[in-house]
Amino acid sequence: xxxxxxxxxxxxxxxxxxxxxxxxxxxxxxxxxxxxxxxxxxxxxxxxxxxxxxxxxxxxxxxxxxxxxxxxxxxxxxxxxxxxxxxxxxxxxxxxxxxxxxxxxxxxxxxxxxxxxxxxxxxxxxxxxxxxxxxxxxxxxxxxxxxxxxxxxxxxxxxxxxxxxxxxxxxxxxxxxxxxxxxxxx
Amino acid sequence: xxxxxxxxxxxxxxxxxxxxxxxxxxxxxxxxxxxxxxxxxxxxxxxxxxxxxxxxxxxxxxxxxxxxxxxxxxxxxxxxxxxxxxxxxxxxxxxxxxxxxxxxxxxxxxxxxxxxxxxxxxxxxxxxxxxxxxxxxxxxxxxxxxxxxxxxxxxxxxxxxxxxxxxxxxxxxxxxxxxxxxxxxxxxxxxxxxxxxxxxxxx
Amino acid sequence: xxxxxxxxxxxxxxxxxxxxxxxxxxxxxxxxxxxxxxxxxxxxxxxxxxxxxxxxxxxxxxxxxxxxxxxxxxx
Numbered sequence: 001x002x003x004x005x006x007x008x009x010x011x012x013x014x015x016x017x018x019x020x021x022x023x024x025x026x027x028x029x030x031x032x033x034x035x036x037x038x039x040x041x042x043x044x045x046x047x048x049x050x051x052x053x054x055x056x057x058x059x060x061x062x063x064x065x066x067x068x069x070x071x072x073x074x075x076x077x078x079x080x081x082x083x084x085x086x087x088x089x090x091x092x093x094x095x096x097x098x099x100x101x102x103x104x105x106x107x108x109x110x111x112x113x114x115x116x117x118x119x120x121x122x123x124x125x126x127x128x129x130x131x132x133x134x135x136x137x138x139x140x141x142x143x144x145x146x147x148x149x150x151x152x153x154x155x156x157x158x159x160x161x162x163x164x165x166x167x168x169x170x171x172x173x174x175x176x177x178x179x180x181x182x183x184x185x186x
Numbered sequence: 187x188x189x190x191x192x193x194x195x196x197x198x199x200x201x202x203x204x205x206x207x208x209x210x211x212x213x214x215x216x217x218x219x220x221x222x223x224x225x226x227x228x229x230x231x232x233x234x235x236x237x238x239x240x241x242x243x244x245x246x247x248x249x250x251x252x253x254x255x256x257x258x259x260x261x262x263x264x265x266x267x268x269x270x271x272x273x274x275x276x277x278x279x280x281x282x283x284x285x286x287x288x289x290x291x292x293x294x295x296x297x298x299x300x301x302x303x304x305x306x307x308x309x310x311x312x313x314x315x316x317x318x319x320x321x322x323x324x325x326x327x328x329x330x331x332x333x334x335x336x337x338x339x340x341x342x343x344x345x346x347x348x349x350x351x352x353x354x355x356x357x358x359x360x361x362x363x364x365x366x367x368x369x370x371x372x373x374x375x376x377x378x379x380x381x382x383x384x385x386x387x388x389x
Numbered sequence: 390x391x392x393x394x395x396x397x398x399x400x401x402x403x404x405x406x407x408x409x410x411x412x413x414x415x416x417x418x419x420x421x422x423x424x425x426x427x428x429x430x431x432x433x434x435x436x437x438x439x440x441x442x443x444x445x446x447x448x449x450x451x452x453x454x455x456x457x458x459x460x461x462x463x464x
Binding site: 114121156159168183 | 194195205206207208240251314315316319349350353355366367370374
Binding site: 232266269271272273275276277278 | 414415416417437439440
């Protein structure tokens with residue numbers, strides 16, 4: 001098993017982060033193509049693409065705790081979180097590769113952050129600490145790079161208290177790891 | 187004129203954490219010690235200007251993320267890690283504002299003489315601080331809020347502040363714990379309505 | 390402890406003087422003598438050794454528009 005990885009890509013980070021949190025040893029090989037395609041997991045003689053599918057595959061490995069699976073009756077939000085990560089990834093690449101600095105936060109970023117904030121805020125009032133329910137799951141791992149790296153798009157986090165709360169509790173998880181642009185927890 | 191501004195819900199600044207806030211562009215660090223007390227300081231370390239809201243709370247002090255200078259509840263510097271032997275002079279301090287927690291909301295005044303009488307004295311439970319992409323003045327008009335200060339609308343306390351021109355943070359607290367979800371839903375409807383209205387206003 | 394420091398470079402004298410005085414007050418450092426020109430800043434400073442070091446370091450960075458090219462102890 002091996003990850004075709006680009007260290008600065010947000011979707012690749014989601015997979016490395018997930019492996020670290022789940023206690024999976026995941027060797028990586030640097031592959032510049034991953035900046036475009038996102039992470040690719042070489043496994044069982046084949047290739048698996050898409051951060052959500054890869055993370056779900058990791059949760060099924062024998063060494064991974066059942067806690068990373070959804071509880072009975074819990075809503076699956078992986079597809080929503082993956083689509084949000086794709087959006088952020090696209091916007092972030094556009095901002096980081098732009099020839100000239102852009103002025104202000106683009107409206108599409110505000111829309112994305114609002115959607116995430118609404119969901120986290122409602123969850124909190126319903127005593128649902130994680131997107132995935134009582135324990136963090138694949139959807140939470142996909143969400144973290146979005147909200148943490150939103151700083152690359154200069155999103156002011158004072159406007160999003162539920163997102164701040166999510167970032168704080170996520171960073172306290174055992175096995176949490178950073179990437180450039182995501183500061184260490186203290 | 188009111189001196190108190192609602193900057194956040196109390197629940198959004200948990201014990202032993204720091205959070206950023208802005209008031210008309212002025213950056214303010216909110217933080218809460220283990221004793222539950224909330225503090226509001228200028229969001230700038232007097233050492234190198236780093237934002238203190240990036241810092242962390244340890245032993246009742248707020249520590250700057252940059253070089254770890256620690257400031258106590260009275261805002262004076264207590265410890266400089268690079269000079270552990272140094273008795274830190276009282277002249278080194280963060281700039282503190284007044285902070286009060288009432289009705290589930292953290293209120294901050296830049297005026298030291300602000301009267302507490304302006305603040306709500308009923309109990310309430312924070313439901314939602316929500317971003318509305320519209321200027322505060324038009325939000326106040328649309329919600330029939332007074333020109334300044336806050337208002338009870340039935341079982342919901344409504345207050346607002348402007349982090350930067352054109353953006354409003356609407357803070358809503360519920361008179362009862364059970365009603366918070368309803369009020370949070372009302373906050374979202376209100377936001378969507380206000381943003382739709384704002385888009386219709388020609389720039 | 391007493392030190393006398395000299396910085397050379399390109400200064401906005403008024404800005405640097407105001408900055409030095411504010412920094413000294415913050416750090417409980419006493420400036421007993423100071424002269425500032427467009428190319429030279431000299432000060433005799435009294436205080437705790439560590440705080441004098443911090444004062445010097447902040448003057449080396451200086452306010453906007455001031456560029457330090459040299460620094461030395463003159464006493």
